[in-house]
Ligand SMILES: Nc1ncnc2c1ncn2[C@@H]1O[C@H](COP(=O)(O)OP(=O)(O)OP(=O)(O)O)[C@@H](O)[C@H]1O
């Protein structure tokens with residue numbers, strides 16, 4: 433049994449950090465995919481055709497109740513074997529699709545809750561003022577629906593960051609895979625894997641704090657405007 | 672479907688020509704929610720500039736009547752004609768077909784509405800609340816929309832609150848903003864659904880005062896669902912008593928409110944005057 437070795441730590445550190453670029457870019461690529469596909473789910477969910485919504489809820493249920501790892505394996509190993517529609521994807525694309533689509537079902541749910549939280553009276557007022565459908569969405573509904581969802585969306589970014597190491601199972605070489613490689617070559621896992629854990633902590637924790645802050649800000653956003661305004665007013669009164 | 676449509680078409684056109692002076696005509700309107708028939712054949716002509724008060728017991732269908740005109744609720748059968756145009760149906764290849772959103776937008780531009788719970792846009796200042804529809808719906812240029820909105824807000828007594836957000840206002844102030852917001856759109860018909868019933872009693876007066884001023888100014892037709900009998904007596908040209916989904920009595924306020932024929936109306940008023 434070996435103890436902690438600092439020289440191993442310093443030797444492994446630059447090698448592992450090299451994978452950070454891949455890990456982070458994969459995180460954002462998966463997240464972007466989830467944001468876009470989530471939008472498509474929400475859009476379909478709002479269409480008037482009942483059968484379509486019915487199919488949608490089944491698809492969502494299916495995607496959610498299958499582990500992301502299984503979906504990744506399927507996409508990477510099984511999909512190319514499927515006749516006619518099967519294609520071979522490179523690991524990165526595969527991870528983006530697999531994780532992106534899996535989390536899109538949750539992101540779509542966030543969008544939906546944001547929209548549902550806009551009061552019925554707001555829709556009715558937009559109608560009474562004769563807004564066109566696009567203007568109703570851009571001027572009235574979305575400006576009220578989006579801000580409360582930003583903390584939740586931020587949370588999913590962090591969750592995505594923590595899920596991305598799954599992609600190493602299909603050969604995307606991020607920090608986990610590099611640490612693992614180092615361990616296999618040098619028969620030392622403690623230091624490289626500790627580095628991985630530290631990197632995740634250092635990146636996730638401040639982001640989580642930031643999101644917490646954002647959340648408080650969103651909860652108080654109308655009070656904020658009030659506070660600002662009364663400040664302006666009292667200044668005006670003095671001068 | 673097409674057969675009945677054609678019949679409705681004829682009757683609709685015929686009666687429009689009969690009542691060319693009406694700005695709004697309800698023609699045998701019924702409305703059911705599920706199995707419950709809430710309105711059982713409403714015929715109602717509203718003249719331009721006419722002030723109509725709609726009274727009746729809770730659940731009699733007052734709100735439903737005006738919501739159908741604002742296109743917030745679709746009639747089960749019958750036609751509503753607004754300024755000569757069929758609201759819920761349009762002609763296509765000589766047949767009446769259900770209106771598309773495009774058609775509804777063309778017709779409902781003449782209608783404005785003030786809600787019981789104000790429904791102001793919380794993310795906009797009160798000036799922005801007023802300006803947004805003239806700019807984005809009527810494509811008015813920003814400077815003139817702003818000028819008119821400020822004038823309107825001054826008229827309802829809120830000229831000093833332009834940059835406040837709705838959350839900073841009292842109920843009465845909110846409702847006055849809501850009226851200004853509807854008025855800058857220059858509707859031909861304005862609908863009021865119990866606009867004072869969500870207010871603290873001491874704030875009711877300021878809102879009624881504004882409505883009174885608007886009413887005096889004239890050309891706009893107004894339909895007010897209200898429980899303020901004194902107020903109805905004061906400003907309405909006609910009072911309509913709705914009961915069990917039909918118009919049970921209507922006429923000048925002095926007659927309907929002070930010397931009614933209908934027994935249910937007598938009881939209803941008695942309960943109010945207490
Ligand atoms: N969206 C709806 N779904 C089902 N039933 C409804 C709906 N809207 C109204 N109703 C029913 O229709 C009837 C008439 O409602 P409406 O709101 O028009 O009455 P009202 O005369 O305005 O009553 P109030 O004085 O209480 O406001 C009521 O029995 C109500 O429960």
Ligand SMILES: [Mg+2]
Nearest residue numbers: 733734735865
């Ligand atoms: Mg009502």
